[in-house]
Amino acid sequence: MYKKLTAEVLGTFWLVFGGCGSAIFAAAYPELGIGFTGVALAFGLTVLTMAYAVGGISGGHFNPAVSIGLATAGRFPAAHLLPYIVAQLAGAVLAAAALYVIATGKAGFEAGGFAANGYGEHSPDGYSMLAALVIETILTAFFLIVILGVTHGRAPTGFAPIAIGLALVLIHLISIPVTNTSVNPARSTSQALFADGWALGQLWLFWVAPILGAVIGASIWKSFGEND
Numbered sequence: 001m002y003k004k005l006t007a008e009v010l011g012t013f014w015l016v017f018g019g020c021g022s023a024i025f026a027a028a029y030p031e032l033g034i035g036f037t038g039v040a041l042a043f044g045l046t047v048l049t050m051a052y053a054v055g056g057i058s059g060g061h062f063n064p065a066v067s068i069g070l071a072t073a074g075r076f077p078a079a080h081l082l083p084y085i086v087a088q089l090a091g092a093v094l095a096a097a098a099l100y101v102i103a104t105g106k107a108g109f110e111a112g113g114f115a116a117n118g119y120g121e122h123s124p125d126g127y128s129m130l131a132a133l134v135i136e137t138i139l140t141a142f143f144l145i146v147i148l149g150v151t152h153g154r155a156p157t158g159f160a161p162i163a164i165g166l167a168l169v170l171i172h173l174i175s176i177p178v179t180n181t182s183v184n185p186a187r188s189t190s191q192a193l194f195a196d197g198w199a200l201g202q203l204w205l206f207w208v209a210p211i212l213g214a215v216i217g218a219s220i221w222k223s224f225g226e227n228d
């Protein structure tokens with residue numbers, strides 16, 4: 001279990017450091033900014049690379065919603081949920097703290113949104129709370145369906161991290177303008193701790209919607225009757 005939890009800490013650290021780091025440092029960099037597309041690709045690459053690196057140790061969840069969804073589908077022991085979620089939160093917060101230390105090294109730094117997730121006036125394009133709730137729920141549900149499908153015993157072996165990483169890229173391409181994309185409560189929590197105060201006030205949605213979506217997606221998959 002120690003090795004599994006350590007792998008979850010490392011994987012979630014890399015997801016937040018790479019994905020949110022790209023948003024903080026590179027998304028709008030003068031003349032060479034990577035934009036929404038670059039940030040979406042960064043998030044997908046973090047999951048793809050760490051799924052190959054440590055997925056064989058812990059299963060490569062890096063996301064409380066994924067762990068809950070896998071438990072719902074009968075692919076993960078419910079007794080392991082709490083330690084996994086604690087490990088994921090630890091990795092995410094450590095990454096956000098590292099990003100904050102680096103960001104404060106630039107003169108005139110202000111935390112601002114700090115790549116946090118938000119709705120209403122804190123949505124990148126002004127989308128409502130209902131819009132945020134709906135899109136985060138739907139996207140997390142389909143994320144779980146993809147994960148469960150590509151890790152099924154009848155799926156081609158060795159390609160699951162690629163499909164999961166590309167699914168996360170697609171998810172970000174769809175929803176960055178709406179919520180800055182969560183589908184991951186650990187990612188949302190870590191950034192909210194270092195962003196302006198509003199982020200903690202809106203954090204509840206980025207726990208409720210991803211978990212709800214994960215349970216829905218896992219339940220849909222279970223209805224196929226094709227679990228391992």
